[in-house]
Amino acid sequence: MEGTDRSSDKPTGLAVVLALARQMVSRDARVRGDVVIGAGLELVGIGLGIGGPFALKLLVDGLYTGQIEAFPMMVYVGLFVLTWTGANVVGVWRMIYSTRVIDRLSQQLITAALESHLPEAARARDADRGQVGGQLERLPFSLMVVVDGLIWRAVPLLIQVLGSLWLLAGIIPLRYALIMAVVLAGYVGATWLGATRHQALAQTANAAISVLSRNFTDVLRNARRVVLNGAVALEIDRLEGQFADKRLANGRMMVGLLNMSLCQYGLVGGGVLLLLVLAGLDVLQHKMTVGDFVLLQAYAFRLASPLSGFGFILSQSAISIANIADVMCLCSEPERTAPVSAAKPGPAAISLRNVSFGYGPGLPGLQDINLDIPAGSFTVIVGPNGSGKSTLAQIISGLLEPSVGTVTVAGEDMALAPRSARHMRVLYVPQLTGLFARSMLSNALYPPTAQTEHGLADLLAQWNFYEAGRQVDLRLEVGEQGERLSGGQIQKLELARIAGIKVPAILLDESTSALDPASEEAVISTLRQTFGGQTTLVLITHRIRLAELADQVLFLKGGKLVRQGTHAALLTDSAAYASLWRSAGP
Ligand SMILES: Nc1ncnc2c1ncn2[C@@H]1O[C@H](COP(=O)(O)OP(=O)(O)OP(=O)(O)O)[C@@H](O)[C@H]1O
Numbered sequence: 201m202e203g204t205d206r207s208s209d210k211p212t213g214l215a216v217v218l219a220l221a222r223q224m225v226s227r228d229a230r231v232r233g234d235v236v237i238g239a240g241l242e243l244v245g246i247g248l249g250i251g252g253p254f255a256l257k258l259l260v261d262g263l264y265t266g267q268i269e270a271f272p273m274m275v276y277v278g279l280f281v282l283t284w285t286g287a288n289v290v291g292v293w294r295m296i297y298s299t300r301v302i303d304r305l306s307q308q309l310i311t312a313a314l315e316s317h318l319p320e321a322a323r324a325r326d327a328d329r330g331q332v333g334g335q336l337e338r339l340p341f342s343l344m345v346v347v348d349g350l351i352w353r354a355v356p357l358l359i360q361v362l363g364s365l366w367l368l369a370g371i372i373p374l375r376y377a378l379i380m381a382v383v384l385a386g387y388v389g390a391t392w393l394g395a396t397r398h399q400a401l402a403q404t405a406n407a408a409i410s411v412l413s414r415n416f417t418d419v420l421r422n423a424r425r426v427v428l429n430g431a432v433a434l435e436i437d438r439l440e441g442q443f444a445d446k447r448l449a450n451g452r453m454m455v456g457l458l459n460m461s462l463c464q465y466g467l468v469g470g471g472v473l474l475l476l477v478l479a480g481l482d483v484l485q486h487k488m489t490v491g492d493f494v495l496l497q498a499y500a501f502r503l504a505s506p507l508s509g510f511g512f513i514l515s516q517s518a519i520s521i522a523n524i525a526d527v528m529c530l531c532s533e534p535e536r537t538a539p540v541s542a543a544k545p546g547p548a549a550i551s552l553r554n555v556s557f558g559y560g561p562g563l564p565g566l567q568d569i570n571l572d573i574p575a576g577s578f579t580v581i582v583g584p585n586g587s588g589k590s591t592l593a594q595i596i597s598g599l600l601e602p603s604v605g606t607v608t609v610a611g612e613d614m615a616l617a618p619r620s621a622r623h624m625r626v627l628y629v630p631q632l633t634g635l636f637a638r639s640m641l642s643n644a645l646y647p648p649t650a651q652t653e654h655g656l657a658d659l660l661a662q663w664n665f666y667e668a669g670r671q672v673d674l675r676l677e678v679g680e681q682g683e684r685l686s687g688g689q690i691q692k693l694e695l696a697r698i699a700g701i702k703v704p705a706i707l708l709d710e711s712t713s714a715l716d717p718a719s720e721e722a723v724i725s726t727l728r729q730t731f732g733g734q735t736t737l738v739l740i741t742h743r744i745r746l747a748e749l750a751d752q753v754l755f756l757k758g759g760k761l762v763r764q765g766t767h768a769a770l771l772t773d774s775a776a777y778a779s780l781w782r783s784a785g786p
Contacts, residue, residue, distance in 0.1 A: 210525045213399055213518065219528065220343075221351050224301060229308060231301045238297030242356045245290040250363050252283030253498035257371075261491030298348045305347065306340040313530040319619060323599055334413025335526045342520030349513035357503075364499045372492045373482070376475060383471025384503060387464055394460025395518060401453040402518030406526070408446040409519075415442055453519070472500050543625045547576035547736045548610035548704030550596060550626070555605030557595055566591055566759045569605070573705075573752070576733035578724075580747045581740045582780065583756035589740045590631060592756065593707045596738070597628035610704055623648070626705040631713075631740075633694055635682030641674040643682070644697045651700025659696040659726065663719055665689060687714035695723050705736035712741065724749060744784045755780075 211219065223229050259276035262268025268276075317332060361384055369377040419426060419435050426435050479496050482488040550573040558565035566588050573579050581589050594600040596607055598614045599622075607614040609625045617625060627648075635643045644656050653674060660672045682690045691714050698706060712720045720743065731737060739746065747753045747767040755763045755770060755777045763774045770777040 210522075210529055213395075213521045213525075216521045216525050216528065217346065217351060220305065220347060220524070223305060223308070224347070224351070229304060231304045234297040234300045234304075238294050238301070238352070239356075241290050241294040241297070242352070243359070245287050245294065246356055246360045246363065248283040248287040248290065249360055249502060250367060252280055252287065253495050253502065254367065255279040255283060256498060257489075257491035257495035259491075260494045261489045264490045295348070298352050299344075302340065302343045302347050306343050309343075309524070309527055309531070310336050310339060313527050316532045317530045323594075331410050331414035332530065333417055334410055335523060335530070337413070338409075338523050339527050342523040345513065345516045345520040346524060350517045353513070361503055364503060368496065368499060372479075372488055372496065376479065376496060379471065379475055379478075380500065380503075383468060383475075386467045386471070387504075390463040390467055391460065394456070394463065398453065398456050398460065398518050399522075401449070401456050403522045405446070405449040405453045406519050406522035408442070408449040410526070412439070412442045412446055415439060468504050472497075472504065475500055543621075543704050544610045544612070546610075546704065547731075547734055548625060549573065549575040550705060550736065550738075551608045552596070552602075553606050553608070555595060555602045555607060557591060557600060557602045559591075564588070564759055565603075566595065569761050571754060571761055571764050573736060573738060575610070575704075575736055576731075577736060577751040578728055578749070579736075579738045579752050579754060580750040581738065581754045581756065582742070582744050582747060582777075583762075584780075587756040588759040589756055590709050591759075592754075593628055593709050593738070593740055597626040597707055598622035599628060624703060626707055627698075627701060627703045628707045629694065629698060629709060629711050631709040631711075633690075633711075635678050635685070635690055635693070637678065637680050639674065640672075640676050640678055640685075640693060643678060644674075644693050646697060648703070649697045649700035650702060651697055655700060656696050659699060660692060662726070663692050663696070663722055665692055688716065688719065691715055692719070692723070695727070699727055699730045701735075703735060705738065706731075707738045707740075709740045710742070712739070712743070712746075717743070717745070720746070721749070744781055747781075753777075 224235050225232060255276050259268070259273065259280065262273060262276070313332075313336060321332070365377045365381055368380065415438065419439070426432055476493075476497060479488060479493050483490060483493050550571075552569050552571050555569040556565065556567050564586070569592065581592065583589050591600065595602050596609075596614075598607070598617065598619065601615065609617075612625070614622060614625065636646075641653060641656070645651055645653070657672060657674065665672050676684065678684050678690075678693075682693075685693065691711055695708075695711060698708070698711070712723055715723060724739070724746065727737060739750075747770075750767065752765060753763075753767050753770050754761060755774060757776060763770050763777060765773065771781060772778075
C-alpha cells in the first residue's frame with residue numbers, strides 16, 4: 201500500500217484520489233479483476249442510458265407523424281422501458297464489484313496504518329488511540345464515498361457526456377451539442393472551484409469529528425472514573441460542547457456547499473433554459489422534430505442530474521478525503537528493508553554511556569546517565585515517583601531514543617538494531633500492561649513466550665493464583681483489559697508468560713507491584729531460577745525491600761543516577777538511599 205510519511209504534510213485531495221485510483225489498478229491490490237468487470241457493467245449501463253432516450257425519440261416522432269404501426273410502437277416502448285430498468289439493475293449489479301474493491305482497499309489501508317502506527321502507539325503512554333481508532337472506523341465509509349461516488353463515477357460520467365453529445369451532434373443542429381458542452385464544462389469548472397474552497401472547511405469539520413470520536417472512546421474507556429465520581433452530566437456537557445463545535449464546522453461547510461450549488465444550478469438551469477427555448481423555437485419552425493426536442497431534454501436532464509448528485513458526493517468526498525488523508529498519514533513504510541538480525545544467544549551485559557533524554561523543551565527526562573548491568577545479573581531500579589525509572593527502562597529497551605549518548609546491549613549499539621528486532625535483545629514489560637479480552641491461556645501463551653499450558657498451570661498453582669483449593673480454569677475469558685481478574689492475578693498471569701521467554705535481557709517495570717509480599721518474593725525467586733543466569737533481569741520497583749535480593753541496585757532521583765552498587769554499599773554510601781530504605785519501615 202502506498203503511504204505518505206507521517207512527517208510530511210497531509211496529501212492533498214487530488215493526491216489522495218490519484219493514490220486510490222492507482223491502487224485500484226495496481227497488481228498488489230488484487231482488485232483489478234473486480235475493477236474490470238465493474239467497469240464493463242458500467243459501460244453497459246452507459247449504453248442503456250444513452251439508448252433509452254433515443255428509443256423514446258423514435259417513438260415520439262412516429263406518434264407525432266402518425267406513421268408508426270402498433271407493433272413497432274410497442275417495440276419502442278418496450279425498448280425504452282427495458283433500457284431504463286436495465287440501466288438501474290446493472291447499476292446495482294456493478295455495486296457488487298465496487299463494494300469488493302472498497303472492502304479490499306479499506307482492509308489494505310487499515311492494516312498498513314495499524315502496522316505503521318502500533319509501534320508509535322506503543323512508545324507513547326498518552327498515544328491518542330481513540331482518535332486513530334475513530335479515523336480507522338470511518339475509513340470504509342469514506343472509501344465508499346470517494347471510490348464509489350467519485351472515482352468510479354467520474355470516468356463513466358465523462359463517457360456518457362461525450363457519447364450523448366456525439367449522438368446529439370449527429371441528429372440535431374451542432375449548436376445544441378456545443379451549448380450543452382459549454383454548460384457542462386462550466387458546471388464542472390464551478391464544481392472544481394467550489395470543491396477547492398470547500399476542502400479547508402471540510403478538514404476543519406473532519407478534525408471536529410475526530411476530536412469527538414476520541415472523546416467518546418476516552419469517556420467510555422474511563423466509564424468507571426466517570427460514573428464512580430458522579431461525573432456523567434459533566435462528561436455529557438463536555439461532549440455536547442464538542443457536538444456544538446462539530447455542528448459549527450459542519451454548518452460552515454454546508455454554507456460553502458450551498459454557495460457552490462447556487463453557482464452550479466444557476467449555470468445548468470440557465471443553460472437548459474436556453475437549450476429548450478431554442479429547441480422549442482426550432483420545433484415551431486419545423487427545423488427539428490418533437491422527438492429531437494424530447495431527446496435533447498432527456499439528455500440535458502440525464503446528464504445534469506448525476507452531475508448535481510456529484511455536488512452532494514463532493515460535499516461528502518471532501519470530508520472523506522480528509523479522513524483518508526489522515527489514515528494515509530499514519531502509513532509509513534514498515535521497517536522491512538532492514539534485515540532482522542538475531543540477538544547473540546546468552547545473557548546480555550547492558551551499558552549506558554553519557555545518556556541524556558528529554559520529553560521536550562522544558563520537560564523532564566534523564567541527565568548524563570552512565571551505568572553497567574552485568575550479564576545474567578538481577579538488578580533493581582529504585583527511586584521516588586517521577587525520578588525517571590520508566591523513562592530509563594524505555595531507553596534501555598530501545599523504545600525511546602536517547603538525545604545523546606549510547607546504549608549498548610551485549611556489545612551492540614541499540615540505536616543500530618532495527619526497531620522491530622529490539623525486543624529480541626531487551627524485552628520491556630511496561631507498567632500497567634492490560635490483557636486482551638481473550639482467554640487466560642491465550643494471554644499467557646502470547647508470543648514470544650515458549651510457556652506451555654502445563655508449565656503455566658504449575659506456575660499459577662505455585663504462586664497461589666486462587667485461594668487454596670480452587671482450580672485454575674485456563675479457558676476463562678478474562679474480559680476487557682482482564683477485568684474478571686484481580687490486579688495481582690493479572691500480574692501473575694503476565695509473569696508466568698514472562699517466565700517462558702528466552703531473551704538476553706528482560707526489564708520488568710513495576711510488574712510485581714500488585715502482588716502481596718510473599719507472592720512477590722516467590723515470583724522473583726522462580727524467575728531467577730528459571731532464567732538461570734541466562735537472562736539479565738532488571739526490575740523497577742517501589743518495594744525497596746527487594747533491593748536486598750538483587751545483585752545490584754540503581755538509585756535514581758530527579759532524572760539522575762545517584763548511585764549504583766549493592767544494597768549494602770548504597771546504604772553506607774548514600775544518605776538519600778538510606779533514608780528511602782528507612783522510610784520503607786521494618
Ligand atoms: N510522554 C511523556 N511526556 C512528557 N513527560 C513525560 C512523559 N512520560 C513521562 N514524563 C515525565 O518524565 C518524568 C519521569 O517519568 P517516569 O515515568 O520515567 O518516572 P518513574 O520514575 O517511572 O515514576 P513512577 O515511580 O511514578 O512510575 C516524570 O516527571 C513524568 O511526568
